[in-house]
Amino acid sequence: MRVRRKKFAILQLIPKHQNMLPNQLVRALSLLKYHQVEYAVYDLEASLEAEAGQAVASLFAKIREDEVVVSLACHYNYPKLTSLVLLFMYQGLLKGKQIHVCSPYLSFYPVKQICCENMFFHFVEIDEFLVSYSGWPFVAEGLLLKPMAEVLRDQNYTNREFWTHLTWGCRSSCSFCHNWATAKGRERLVYSGYDEVLSLMQTARALGARKFQFADPDFLGDAAYVGGFLEKLTEAGGFLPWRAKARLDRINESMYEKMLAAGCDRIFFGVEHVSSRMLDRVNKGENTPRLLLDFIKYWGTRVQLDVSFLTGIREETVSELRENIRYISRIDKIRGIEAYLGYVILYSGSARKVAFSDYLVAFLLVCNMLPEEWEIGQDFLRRLLQLCQQEPFFGFFILTENDHSLALFQELLRQNKADIAPDFLSDFARLWTSVDGRLAKIVAGSKTTGEVNQKIDQWLLK
Numbered sequence: 001m002r003v004r005r006k007k008f009a010i011l012q013l014i015p016k017h018q019n020m021l022p023n024q025l026v027r028a029l030s031l032l033k034y035h036q037v038e039y040a041v042y043d044l045e046a047s048l049e050a051e052a053g054q055a056v057a058s059l060f061a062k063i064r065e066d067e068v069v070v071s072l073a074c075h076y077n078y079p080k081l082t083s084l085v086l087l088f089m090y091q092g093l094l095k096g097k098q099i100h101v102c103s104p105y106l107s108f109y110p111v112k113q114i115c116c117e118n119m120f121f122h123f124v125e126i127d128e129f130l131v132s133y134s135g136w137p138f139v140a141e142g143l144l145l146k147p148m149a150e151v152l153r154d155q156n157y158t159n160r161e162f163w164t165h166l167t168w169g170c171r172s173s174c175s176f177c178h179n180w181a182t183a184k185g186r187e188r189l190v191y192s193g194y195d196e197v198l199s200l201m202q203t204a205r206a207l208g209a210r211k212f213q214f215a216d217p218d219f220l221g222d223a224a225y226v227g228g229f230l231e232k233l234t235e236a237g238g239f240l241p242w243r244a245k246a247r248l249d250r251i252n253e254s255m256y257e258k259m260l261a262a263g264c265d266r267i268f269f270g271v272e273h274v275s276s277r278m279l280d281r282v283n284k285g286e287n288t289p290r291l292l293l294d295f296i297k298y299w300g301t302r303v304q305l306d307v308s309f310l311t312g313i314r315e316e317t318v319s320e321l322r323e324n325i326r327y328i329s330r331i332d333k334i335r336g337i338e339a340y341l342g343y344v345i346l347y348s349g350s351a352r353k354v355a356f357s358d359y360l361v362a363f364l365l366v367c368n369m370l371p372e373e374w375e376i377g378q379d380f381l382r383r384l385l386q387l388c389q390q391e392p393f394f395g396f397f398i399l400t401e402n403d404h405s406l407a408l409f410q411e412l413l414r415q416n417k418a419d420i421a422p423d424f425l426s427d428f429a430r431l432w433t434s435v436d437g438r439l440a441k442i443v444a445g446s447k448t449t450g451e452v453n454q455k456i457d458q459w460l461l462k
């Protein structure tokens, strides 16, 4: 058997894990410890720098090893993409090194478009990459418990949530969602075995975790499969409280009771918009406001609810946005419900063909993924803009589906300036405050999205 023994730089570039443990990274580090392979961890999340660009640049400058393995281990997809953006913005500092980027998620993207001769993409998670690359034999989870406990302590991963997927993919095809990729000519759901998931939950408990999360795009996508799992979980008992995401048209009272009996304490629903015209526009395929009302009748505040909404849908008018914000405000006031408002990004190639560039969308996405305590400097925004313009792969970051994007951003800015800006608008707040509020001024003083782009070009690329 081919066994490699060498020193790796493990690069953790996701700036904010939102308290969710990077499971596969922990497993990868545990495997390195178990096999007594030297490694050094470079963790962006641990940076003490005050500005985003400086944080990435100074982290890269410290890397001495020739082989850099980048972990994109995260329960959620936007942070993975943000991580990739940061890697590319500062890749010049890693010249001469071999960079391995690990993530099955990237197989949905045309990464071949990216021209970078020292970068190699592996469509597996970092732990699987190290096993195959190093030629290690299989190590059962239980054998890794001791090194895992050491990794959690050494990396200061305390009070973090473990997570996994029971199923991955979705049978629906909402136009704004990356999961469309699994619904087109592929096996629509990928299943994890019941025992595999239960074993991870037990490991999490043994390692002192207090919460667990199912990161399935639609936890109830296969009612029979999830029903069987919930029975097993209920029989096993002693579970950790857990959260899951589901479509509203898949939940009913009986399924809800089964989820509660198995330890569910938090559910996420994507409601998106109060307007049925907008729901049709994004191919949502369900009347979410009505279904949410039906659910609330038997909900009984027995779990915390997260409900998410969208703006930036093509043809959305300012009055539709206002109507949505009024609706979200009412929902957000209900005790036990927390609401969020996000912005559309286009993953689907056909949707992108009829869209146009909007730099604000790129800034919005990346800024939201950075820790609040980091400043965002002009050089950072400049590099981000250059990347979006020069690398076709990152085109989806600067596209919006909406011809009236500027009007929507101006409305969001107005709402944000209200005496008490609602919490669910906080995702946009950073856009208005970055670089001394310059972006806010550009938005407020422009007549078209083209003018916004032009002013940003003049400001950042001069």
Ligand code: SF4
Residues within 6 Å of the ligand: 169, 170, 171, 172, 173, 174, 177, 178, 179, 180, 217, 218, 247, 270
């Ligand atoms: S239902 Fe949810 S996970 Fe499925 S395609 Fe729509 S947004 Fe994506």
